[in-house]
Amino acid sequence: xxxxxGVPEVLARSREAIAPAMKxxxxxxxxxxxxxxxxxxxxxxxxxxxxxxxxxKGIRPTLALLSAEAAWADAEVGVPxxxxxxxxxxxxxxxxxxxxxxxxxxxxxxxxxxYGVGPAIIxxxxxxxxxxxxxxxxxxxxxPAASAALxxxxxxxxxxQADDIAFEGRRDVSVEECMAMSAAKTGALLGCASSIGAILxxxxxxTVGALRDFGSHLGLAFQxxxxxxxxWGDPERxxxxxxxxxxxxxxxxxxxxxxxxxGEEAEELRELxxxxxxxxxxxxxxxxxxxxxxxxxxxxxPPGDEPGPGTGPTAGTGPTAGAGATEPLPPLRxxxxxxxxxLVEACGGREWTTVRAKAHLDAALGALERVRISAVPHRQxxxxxxxxxxxxx
Amino acid sequence: xxxxxGVPEVLARSREAIAPAMKxxxxxxxxxxxxxxxxxxxxxxxxxxxxxxxxxKGIRPTLALLSAEAAWADAEVGVPxxxxxxxxxxxxxxxxxxxxxxxxxxxxxxxxxxYGVGPAIIxxxxxxxxxxxxxxxxxxxxxPAASAALxxxxxxxxxxQADDIAFEGRRDVSVEECMAMSAAKTGALLGCASSIGAILxxxxxxTVGALRDFGSHLGLAFQxxxxxxxxWGDPERxxxxxxxxxxxxxxxxxxxxxxxxxGEEAEELRELxxxxxxxxxxxxxxxxxxxxxxxxxxxxxPPGDEPGPGTGPTAGTGPTAGAGATEPLPPLRxxxxxxxxxLVEACGGREWTTVRAKAHLDAALGALERVRISAVPHRQxxxxxxxxxxxxx
Numbered sequence: 001x002x003x004x005x006g007v008p009e010v011l012a013r014s015r016e017a018i019a020p021a022m023k024x025x026x027x028x029x030x031x032x033x034x035x036x037x038x039x040x041x042x043x044x045x046x047x048x049x050x051x052x053x054x055x056x057k058g059i060r061p062t063l064a065l066l067s068a069e070a071a072w073a074d075a076e077v078g079v080p081x082x083x084x085x086x087x088x089x090x091x092x093x094x095x096x097x098x099x100x101x102x103x104x105x106x107x108x109x110x111x112x113x114x115y116g117v118g119p120a121i122i123x124x125x126x127x128x129x130x131x132x133x134x135x136x137x138x139x140x141x142x143x144p145a146a147s148a149a150l151x152x153x154x155x156x157x158x159x160x161q162a163d164d165i166a167f168e169g170r171r172d173v174s175v176e177e178c179m180a181m182s183a184a185k186t187g188a189l190l191g192c193a194s195s196i197g198a199i200l201x202x203x204x205x206x207t208v209g210a211l212r213d214f215g216s217h218l219g220l221a222f223q224x225x226x227x228x229x230x231x232w233g234d235p236e237r238x239x240x241x242x243x244x245x246x247x248x249x250x251x252x253x254x255x256x257x258x259x260x261x262x263g264e265e266a267e268e269l270r271e272l273x274x275x276x277x278x279x280x281x282x283x284x285x286x287x288x289x290x291x292x293x294x295x296x297x298x299x300x301x302p303p304g305d306e307p308g309p310g311t312g313p314t315a316g317t318g319p320t321a322g323a324g325a326t327e328p329l330p331p332l333r334x335x336x337x338x339x340x341x342x343l344v345e346a347c348g349g350r351e352w353t354t355v356r357a358k359a360h361l362d363a364a365l366g367a368l369e370r371v372r373i374s375a376v377p378h379r380q381x382x383x384x385x386x387x388x389x390x391x392x393x
Numbered sequence: 394x395x396x397x398x399g400v401p402e403v404l405a406r407s408r409e410a411i412a413p414a415m416k417x418x419x420x421x422x423x424x425x426x427x428x429x430x431x432x433x434x435x436x437x438x439x440x441x442x443x444x445x446x447x448x449x450k451g452i453r454p455t456l457a458l459l460s461a462e463a464a465w466a467d468a469e470v471g472v473p474x475x476x477x478x479x480x481x482x483x484x485x486x487x488x489x490x491x492x493x494x495x496x497x498x499x500x501x502x503x504x505x506x507x508y509g510v511g512p513a514i515i516x517x518x519x520x521x522x523x524x525x526x527x528x529x530x531x532x533x534x535x536x537p538a539a540s541a542a543l544x545x546x547x548x549x550x551x552x553x554q555a556d557d558i559a560f561e562g563r564r565d566v567s568v569e570e571c572m573a574m575s576a577a578k579t580g581a582l583l584g585c586a587s588s589i590g591a592i593l594x595x596x597x598x599x600t601v602g603a604l605r606d607f608g609s610h611l612g613l614a615f616q617x618x619x620x621x622x623x624x625w626g627d628p629e630r631x632x633x634x635x636x637x638x639x640x641x642x643x644x645x646x647x648x649x650x651x652x653x654x655x656g657e658e659a660e661e662l663r664e665l666x667x668x669x670x671x672x673x674x675x676x677x678x679x680x681x682x683x684x685x686x687x688x689x690x691x692x693x694x695p696p697g698d699e700p701g702p703g704t705g706p707t708a709g710t711g712p713t714a715g716a717g718a719t720e721p722l723p724p725l726r727x728x729x730x731x732x733x734x735x736l737v738e739a740c741g742g743r744e745w746t747t748v749r750a751k752a753h754l755d756a757a758l759g760a761l762e763r764v765r766i767s768a769v770p771h772r773q774x775x776x777x778x779x780x781x782x783x784x785x786x
Binding site: 028032033091095098100117118119121122124125126128129130132133136137140144147148151152154155158159161162163165166 | 426514517521522525529536552558
C-alpha cells in the first residue's frame, strides 16, 4: 500500500486482496452451507442471487494484512490470517444472532431468521472449522502457530460470550467484570487479527506481542464505541433501533459504569433496567464482585421451556432465557428507553465510556511504539485505530 | 495393552488413559462452559455435583489409542488425538440435540433442555475450538497434521449434518445420497479417530490411509446398526423411545432402501412417512437423484417463524423446521410407527441394512490387511469393529 493511502483506501485495497481468498474458502463449503454463508456475508440474497454491494468494512482482515506488512512481509502473507479471522468473526455473529434472538443485522434479516436455527448453527460451526483449515494449509512453517493463536483468541471470545449471557441473569455486574468480558469477547479476536499476519510472516515474539496488545486495546476501544452507539447511535447509520441496548436491558459499559456511580439516579436506573430489588432471588445479593451463580441456582426449572427464537425474540429474552436465576424481564418501552438514556448520561456513564475509549486508543497506539515495525503500516494501523474510535456506525 | 485383552478390557483401559487428559482439557474452559460440558459428558449432574458413573463407551478415543499402537508407538502418543476427537464428537452431539429438538440422550435431559439453547450453542462452539488447541499443543512435529486431519473430518461431518437436515424436506432421497450422507456424518470422524494416533506417531501416509479407511467403513457399519436400532432397538438399551426414527420420519438407511424397493408396500410406506404425494410442492419431483433444492424454493416465507426447540420438539419438527420446501409433518402415532416398521421390513429395508453393515465391517477389516501394522492393536481394532456391529445399544 502506498504511503499516501488514507483509511478508506487502505480498507478498499484490503477488501480487494481478501475477497478472492474469502470466496475460495467459502467455495469449499457444501452447497447448503455455502448458501447461508454467502447470504450472511452479503454476497447473495436469500434466494442465492448475487448482490453487487460488498459486505462489512473489513476492519479485521485489514488489520491482518497490515500486521504482515508491519513485519516487513508482503500483505499477501497475511491474507490467510485475514480470511481466517473474518471466518471466525462471522461464525460468532451467526451464532450470536441466534443466542440474542436478533432478527436484523445491518438492515438485513439474520441467517437464523431466514433459514432456521438448525441450519444457522451448522453454518457457524462450518465457518469456525474452515478458519483452521485455511491457516493450516497456508504455511507449514507458520500456519500452525497462527492456527494456535486463533484458537486461543476464539476460546477467549467464546468465554466472553458465555459471561455476557451469564450477566443477563445478574444484578451485580461490576465495572471490572464488564471490562474483562469485553476484553475477551471483542479484544481477543482483534488482538489476533492485528498480529496474525506477523505470525504468518515469522515475526519475533516481541513484535507479535506488541501488535496483539495494540489490537486488544483497540478491541476495547471498539467495544466502548459500540456500546455508546448502542444507546446514542443514529438508527439510520447503525441499522439497529434507537436505544436498542437499553431496550434489551444490556449491561454495556455505559450502563454498568452508571450503575456503579451510586446515588438516587443510579438507583432509579437500576430499578428501570433490572426491575425492583424484591424480584431478585436469594443468592443474588446486590453487591459487586459476587461470583457467577452456579448451576445449583437453576436446577429445578428447565430453562429450555422458554420459547425459542422463532416464537418471538422481540420479547427481548432470546432463546437463552432461563440460563440465569432470575425471570427474564420484558423489553423497555420507548419512554423508558429515553429515561434510561438520560439517567445513564446523568450518572456519568456516557462520559466514563468515552474516556475509556480514548484511553484504550492511546494504549493501542502506545503498544505500536514498543517495537520497531515498518513505518507505513505503522501509520496505517494507527490511522485505522483512530478511524474505528471516531466511527458513527 | 496385553495381547489377551478382550474388547471390554480394551475400552476400560482406554477410558483410564483418556480420562485425565480429557478432564485437563475441559478444565481450560471458562466456568460456565465447563459446567455444561461436564454435565453433557456425564461427569456431573445439572447442579454440578460429581457423578460416579463414567460417560459413554469411548469407542472413538479407543480407536485413537489403538491407531497409535498400530504404528508401533505408545498408546500415550494417541491420547491428544483421542481427546480431540471426543471433543469434536461431543460438540456435534450438543448441537445436534438442539437441531433435532431432542430432549433426551442416554436417559438424561440434553444440554439445551437443561441450560437453554444459547449456552448449549456456546458450549458446543467451545469444544470444537478446544479440540484444535489440544492437538496443536500436543506435538510441534505432528500436531498440525493431526489438527488438519481433524478439521477435514469435522468439515465432512458438518456437511453431512447439513445434508441430513436438507433431506428432511425432500421426498426423493436416493440410497446413494443416504449412504454419502452417512459416510460424511459418521464415517469421516470415525476415520479420523482410527488414524489420528498414527498421524501423531508420524506413521507413513499408506498406514494412515489404511487406518482411516478402516474407520470410515466402520463408521458406515456403525451408522447402519444405529439406524436398525432406531427402528427395532430395545428402548431399555438404546435410551430412546421404541421406533423413534420412524416416529420422527427419519430417512434412515432401512427406510430409504425400503422406499427404493418399489411396489405397493413401498408406496404405502411413502405415504405414511412423507404424506400424500399431493402435498409436495412443485420442483420436488418424486424421482431419485434430484439435486438438493436451492434457496430459490424457500425464499418467500421466513422459516425462522417456526417454533424453536423450547416450544415443543415433541412436535418432531425441531427448531430447523422450515429449512426445506415442504411443510413439516407431525410425528407418527404409535400404530403408524408399528405399521411403518412392518412395511420397512416387508420391503427388505431391514435385510438390506443388515447386509450393508456386514459389508462395511468386512471392508473395514480388509483395510487393515493393506498395510503392515502392529499385530496386537491390529487384532484389537478388528475385535472392536465386530463389537460395534454386534452391539445392541
